[in-house]
Amino acid sequence: MFSAVTKFHDYGKQTIQAARYIGQGFAVTLDHLNRSPVTIQYPYEKLLPSERFRGRIHFEFDKCIACEVCVRVCPINLPVVDWKLIKSIRKKRLKSYSTDFGVCTFCGNCVEYCPTNCLSMTEEYEPSTHNRHELNHDQTALGRLPLSIHQDFTTQPVVTNYSVE
Ligand code: SF4
Ligand code: SF4
Structure with a gap:
């Protein structure tokens, strides 16, 4: 019973960590939406x-x-x-x-x-x-x-x- 609670607790922590990483990824994406593109359509x-x-x-x-x-x-x-x-x-x-x-x-x-x-x-x-x-x-x-x-x-x-x- 005690090990099941520990596992559930660890699982919860990992889920929160994963959600934080996804949030950070979205923040970087949103930050780049405001920037001008670096690449151009060479040679046109x-x-x-x-x-x-x-x-x-x-x-x-x-x-x-x-x-x-x-x-x-x-x-x-x-x-x-x-x-x-x-x-x-x-x-x-x-x-x-x-x-x-x-x-x-x-x-x-x-x-x-x-x-x-x-x-x-x-x-x-x-x-x-x-x-x-x-x-x-x-x-x-x-x-x-x-x-x-x-x-x-x-x-x-x-x-x-x-x-x-
Ligand atoms: S005058 Fe002619 S040889 Fe002299 S530096 Fe200029 S390009 Fe070179
Ligand atoms: S030709 Fe002129 S530009 Fe080219 S390496 Fe020599 S000094 Fe430099």
Whole structure:
């Protein structure tokens, strides 16, 4: 008789504990009902990058003086600057410039230290491809102006507190 009372008592305690857990779960659910969704319907919706977002690098061939500062300040010496010396005017002339975004860490050092400001970081953040060699951009690919999300009519720009940083 005594053991039956003890069991009944334990059962009652467990029931109350379970009800408390369920209540806590509902409280979390109700709390999240008031919040904006974190996920978006990519690729039909896209997050707006933040103001100083470091995306794909844009390069202006005509402004480059082939000084190679960008190579020296790059933590992995990534940019490939090919130039020839014009002896008559004792100046370098740029032949080609490339950056491999499969290796780039998007640290922004090259942009920061370029003396002629011919490098800038765009808001493009979708460099994915089936072939990693396609991520090696030459001066033509680097010179392409970025496509703003606002100009992409296939998608809906989304402004949330969770913009791409
Ligand atoms: S630092 Fe600027 S100007 Fe100098 S080589 Fe690099 S991109 Fe050209
Ligand atoms: S962003 Fe950084 S890692 Fe990429 S090329 Fe420039 S300096 Fe190198």
